[in-house]
Amino acid sequence: MNALDRHEDVRKYPASADFVEWMKKKLAEETGEEFTDASLARHIGTTQTSIHRWRTGTSVPSNEMLRRVSELLTVPMITLLIKTEQLTEDEVNPKLVQKTDLSDFSTNQLMSELKRRVH
Known part of the structure; x- marks a missing residue:
């Protein structure tokens, strides 16, 4: 070596x-x-x-x-x-950070993010 x-x-x-x-x-x-x-x-x-x-x-x-x-x-x-x-950029999750209008997210996306933040 x-x-x-x-x-x-x-x-x-x-x-x-x-x-x-x-x-x-x-x-x-x-x-x-x-x-x-x-x-x-x-x-x-x-x-x-x-x-x-x-x-x-x-x-x-x-x-x-x-x-x-x-x-x-x-x-x-x-x-x-x-x-x-x-x-990583994926860990930062710019998709959720950049969007400000909650109507842009599906109910599943919102629930998933809420669960992630609560746990």
Whole structure:
């Protein structure tokens, strides 16, 4: 087994690397600056080691860190949870969130959602 194979074995969170690049891109768009891992860490208030762990997929940002990033980038927390694959879009269920008129739902859909929320 080579070093790359061992590296792949510890990638429990493969989306984290994409998340790091996404944050850099968002910050660059807002500030006009390019961000390294070190400057990203300073900007969001974490360590370069944490950024490295996210990039290699060995960990994901804590909820507190995601909250800070959410405020900094003015992005909903739910977006960050999806980007780090801590939630899926199916789990968020945008169909129910986007509809506001209850007449758009069947009785079965409404009852199913009520049962889900009560239990």
